Amino acid sequence: MPETIISSKTKTVVISPDKPFVIIGERINPTGRKLLAREMAAGDYSRVERDALKQVAAGAHMLDVNAGIPLADEPGILAHSIKLVQSLTDVPISIDSSIVEALKQGLEVYEGKALLNSVTGEEERLEVVLPLVKKYGCAVVGISNDETGISEDPDVRFEVAKKIVHRAMDYGIPREDVVIDPLVMPIGAMQYAGRQVFRLVYRLTHELGVNTTCGASNISFGLPNRGPLNGGFLSMAMASGLSSAITNPLEEHIMSGIAVGDVMTGNDANCSAWIKANRKPDPEGEEGGARRRRSRRKG
Amino acid sequence: MPETIISSKTKTVVISPDKPFVIIGERINPTGRKLLAREMAAGDYSRVERDALKQVAAGAHMLDVNAGIPLADEPGILAHSIKLVQSLTDVPISIDSSIVEALKQGLEVYEGKALLNSVTGEEERLEVVLPLVKKYGCAVVGISNDETGISEDPDVRFEVAKKIVHRAMDYGIPREDVVIDPLVMPIGAMQYAGRQVFRLVYRLTHELGVNTTCGASNISFGLPNRGPLNGGFLSMAMASGLSSAITNPLEEHIMSGIAVGDVMTGNDANCSAWIKANRKPDPEGEEGGARRRRSRRKG
Numbered sequence: 001m002p003e004t005i006i007s008s009k010t011k012t013v014v015i016s017p018d019k020p021f022v023i024i025g026e027r028i029n030p031t032g033r034k035l036l037a038r039e040m041a042a043g044d045y046s047r048v049e050r051d052a053l054k055q056v057a058a059g060a061h062m063l064d065v066n067a068g069i070p071l072a073d074e075p076g077i078l079a080h081s082i083k084l085v086q087s088l089t090d091v092p093i094s095i096d097s098s099i100v101e102a103l104k105q106g107l108e109v110y111e112g113k114a115l116l117n118s119v120t121g122e123e124e125r126l127e128v129v130l131p132l133v134k135k136y137g138c139a140v141v142g143i144s145n146d147e148t149g150i151s152e153d154p155d156v157r158f159e160v161a162k163k164i165v166h167r168a169m170d171y172g173i174p175r176e177d178v179v180i181d182p183l184v185m186p187i188g189a190m191q192y193a194g195r196q197v198f199r200l201v202y203r204l205t206h207e208l209g210v211n212t213t214c215g216a217s218n219i220s221f222g223l224p225n226r227g228p229l230n231g232g233f234l235s236m237a238m239a240s241g242l243s244s245a246i247t248n249p250l251e252e253h254i255m256s257g258i259a260v261g262d263v264m265t266g267n268d269a270n271c272s273a274w275i276k277a278n279r280k281p282d283p284e285g286e287e288g289g290a291r292r293r294r295s296r297r298k299g
Numbered sequence: 300m301p302e303t304i305i306s307s308k309t310k311t312v313v314i315s316p317d318k319p320f321v322i323i324g325e326r327i328n329p330t331g332r333k334l335l336a337r338e339m340a341a342g343d344y345s346r347v348e349r350d351a352l353k354q355v356a357a358g359a360h361m362l363d364v365n366a367g368i369p370l371a372d373e374p375g376i377l378a379h380s381i382k383l384v385q386s387l388t389d390v391p392i393s394i395d396s397s398i399v400e401a402l403k404q405g406l407e408v409y410e411g412k413a414l415l416n417s418v419t420g421e422e423e424r425l426e427v428v429l430p431l432v433k434k435y436g437c438a439v440v441g442i443s444n445d446e447t448g449i450s451e452d453p454d455v456r457f458e459v460a461k462k463i464v465h466r467a468m469d470y471g472i473p474r475e476d477v478v479i480d481p482l483v484m485p486i487g488a489m490q491y492a493g494r495q496v497f498r499l500v501y502r503l504t505h506e507l508g509v510n511t512t513c514g515a516s517n518i519s520f521g522l523p524n525r526g527p528l529n530g531g532f533l534s535m536a537m538a539s540g541l542s543s544a545i546t547n548p549l550e551e552h553i554m555s556g557i558a559v560g561d562v563m564t565g566n567d568a569n570c571s572a573w574i575k576a577n578r579k580p581d582p583e584g585e586e587g588g589a590r591r592r593r594s595r596r597k598g
Contacts, residue, residue, distance in 0.1 A: 096595055162518055187562060194563035198538050219563075222568055224575035232534045232559030238537040240499050260531030262491035264518075265487060271487055278524035 002176045004139050004211045006062060007112040012060050013092050015179060015211045015244045019232075021258050022244035024094050024115075024213065025055030028081065029066035029288060041072040045084055052085045058249040063089070064117060065106075066096035072164050075105040083109050094141070094246065099130050105115040107136040114138045115179065117246075121146035121160035130171045139177040140168070141213060144200075150183055154196040157182060158203055165210060179211045179244065182205050186221035187229075193219065194233065197241040207242030213244040216254070231257025238265055301475045303438050303510045305391040306362060308410040312360050312391050314478060314543045319566050320533075320557050321361060321543035322513065323393050323414075324354030327380065328365035340371040344383055345495040351384045357548040362388070363416060364405075382461045383590040384409050391393035393440070395547065399427050406435040413437040416545075420445035420459035429470045429564075438476040439467070440512060449482055453495040456481060456508065457502055464509060478510045478543065479503050484526075485520035492518065493532065504540030512543040515553070530556025537564055 004015040015022045017238050028051050030037035036047050049170035052063055065085055067078035078097055085093060095106035096117040103116055116140035119129040133140045142164035144150075144157040151157055161180045168178045182200040185193040197219075214237070220229035232252035234245060247254050259277065264266040303314040314321045327350050329336035335346050351362060357431075364384055366377035377396055384392060395416040402415055417440035418428040434437045441463035445455040450456050462478045467477045481499040484492040496518075500511050501518035518532045519525035530552035533544060537560035546553050558576065561567035 052414075070374055187565070191565040191568065193565075194387050194538075195565055198563075223577075224574060224579065228555055228559055229562060229573075230555065232531070233563055235531045236538040236560070236563050239493075239538050256527055257531065261535070263522075263528060264497075264532055264535050266486070266490040266492075266494055269490065274528075275523060278522075280523065 002205070002209050002211050004030050004115075004179055006089050006139055008086060008090050008092045009111040011090045011092060015213075017205050017211070017243045017265070018267065019243070020273070021238060021242075023060050023249050023255075023258060024062040024064050024172050024244060024246045025051075025058075025060035025249050026215070026246045027051040027055055027248060027250070028063060028085070030069050031066065037069045037072075039123055040067060040075040040081070041069050041079055045081065048081055048084060049088060052088050055249050056089045056091055059255060060091065060092055062092045062115065064094040064096050064246050067102065068097065068099075074099050075102040078102045079105040081095040081110045082106050086111060095138075100132070103132060104130065106188070107129065107132060107138060110136075110138075115141060117141040118143050119180065121164050123147070124163065126167050130168055130173065133168065134171045134175070139179060140173070140236070141181055142168070142178050143181045145184055145242050150185075150229075152190070153184075154182075154200045157200060158208070160212075160236065161204055162208060165208060175209060179213050180208070181213050181215070184214050184216060184218045186223075187219050188222040194236070197237060200242040201242045203275045205243075212241065213246060214242065216245050216247050227251060227253035230254055233240050234258055235261040235264070238262075301504070301508050301510050303414075303475050303478055304412065305392045305414050307385060307389050309412040310389045310391060314512075314523050316504055316510070316540045316542045316564070317566065318542070319561050319572070320541075322548050322557060323361040323363050323543060324350075324357075324359035324362050324548050325514070325543045325545045326350040326354055326547060326549070327362060327384070328395070329368050330365065332354060333506075336368045336371075339366060339376055340368050343372055344380065346375070347380055348387060349354065349384060351387050354548050355388045357553060358410045361391045361393055361546040363393040363395050363415065366401065367396060367398075373398050374401040377401045378404040378408045380404050385410060394437075398536040399431070401587050402428065402431060405550075406431060406437060409435075409437075414440060416440045417442050417480065418463065421464050422446070425463065425466050426441045429467055429472065432467065432472050432476070433470045438478060439472070440480055441467070441477050442480045443482055448523055449484075451484075451489070453481075453499045456516070457507070460503055460509075461507055464507060474508060475510070478512050479507070480513050481511060483513050483515060486518050487521040493535070494511060496536060500541045501539040501544060504542075511540065512545060513541065515544050515546050526552035528594055529553055530541055537561075 001018045006013045006039035094115040094117045116138050120143045144161045146160050165178050187193045217230050219233045234257040263274050300317045305312045343346045393414040415437050419442045443460045445459050464477050486492040519528040533556040562573050
């Protein structure tokens with residue numbers, strides 16, 4: 001099974017279908033968060049700090065950092081945010097931008113082996129992003145769309161993924177350093193969006209031999225009571241081999257779906273994480289589950 | 300995809316990986332229910348009546364009926380229970396016994412096409428149960444163990460299932476009238492019990508071309524907070540093709556896991572069941588979600 005190693009200065013995370021699922025906290029992203037965008041543009045990073053600490057306390061193994069603010073100095077803000085987050089937490093970072101200069105400046109300040117988010121199958125993107133990946137020795141998220149857009153045919157999306165992986169290997173980037181995002185469509189609009197992703201993730205994992213990641217919440221777009229749909233979708237995708245997701249660790253259903261998925265794939269060895277999180281509080285106090293959970297939150 | 304048709308006098312249920320998941324209510328079973336066992340043995344069927352109505356109101360599409368009480372007249376009690384349940388509800392029944400005479404008397408009184416639960420891969424069982432299945436034109440649950448017990452090797456369990464299906468076909472029973480139970484082991488004791496079932500269900504569905512069923516709750520035996528594990532396990536098995544389960548429709552996590560599974564497999568067309576069950580209450584009253592749910596419970 002593929003193993004993708006990502007690191008900060010002091011901490012290593014292994015993404016693999018045979019390891020506990022890797023949760024990449026999605027919150028540090030001004031897209032759709034007007035207040036955060038305004039603050040970041042004005043040099044106020046207090047919310048970035050809080051979001052970093054809260055997500056790690058809630059169980060994020062990595063943090064995605066995005067600074068996509070229209071008309072702002074995205075490369076500068078991204079680099080500043082990355083330095084800040086690395087000074088506050090020891091989890092590795094996914095450097096997230098659609099602007100090449102921002103990716104470059106992010107990589108320049110990052111200490112460790114980052115996950116670069118992202119490259120697509122578009123020629124123009126491959127040609128500028130892959131040399132960066134090679135130069136900085138990082139890993140990269142490959143998104144399975146290309147010049148023709150996002151195909152509704154999962155076999156076409158598989159071929160795009162294959163092209164990204166092979167092109168990366170041409171640049172001397174090892175296969176295991178490409179993590180493919182199969183692209184999740186809203187199931188309210190596309191009846192078989194779920195089946196497609198499960199099948200695609202299975203093929204990417206077992207046939208192409210790469211790790212996978214996704215933005216899970218798109219699956220439930222437009223539907224009511226989205227929490228259980230997002231959590232259940234993640235468990236189901238984990239049964240096909242999904243090994244990480246860029247998602248919200250503050251959502252209870254997401255975290256519960258991932259915890260169940262880890263038990264059912266055998267990646268929560270001896271079910272010990274499940275037992276620890278779910279055992280009844282000990283009335284004596286010291287070993288109490290609730291108390292333990294509270295004290296971990298502080299960290 | 301395989302379609303197994305089960306019916307009562309007036310109602311038909313289709314088990315298929317391309318249809319909404321079939322919930323077979325497990326509650327009418329005196330095994331481990333001392334009070335129910337004592338009452339049934341003494342001719343008091345009031346709890347059987349309540350369990351039948353409650354499970355159907357909660358969403359069961361079929362009911363399993365078992366009368367396994369030591370030292371009691373199991374064939375007589377099973378036949379009586381089946382007649383009673385058929386007089387109260389219109390859902391088809393799974394006739395459940397390990398005693399051949401009880402299966403026979405159950406089939407004798409049943410009106411419709413039953414699901415006979417069960418036959419194993421043991422020669423002795425195949426030789427007595429399959430002729431009954433053929434004679435009464437019912438469908439049958441095939442359990443993937445044989446004289447050597449339950450193999451821990453899923454490939455052996457697949458071969459046992461194949462033997463049951465082929466032997467049934469020798470008796471003139473169509474392949475689609477055999478529903479295989481892959482056997483679910485406790486994941487607390489067997490780390491890869493989940494992966495095994497997912498893989499086995501996938502092969503049974505796509506390679507052997509049969510429907511599948513299981514008793515899901517065994518997966519969480521011995522673990523704390525079993526509800527989310529059982530519900531999540533069902534969603535994940537549905538991603539592999541699991542098309543029915545003998546389970547408890549009164550458990551919220553089970554029903555939620557199945558509802559999510561139906562959405563994600565594309566078997567809840569237009570997500571209409573999900574939307575109906577989860578839309579926000581209309582303050583005007585008539586169309587209120589909460590009110591609707593309450594009133595459905597009464598039925």
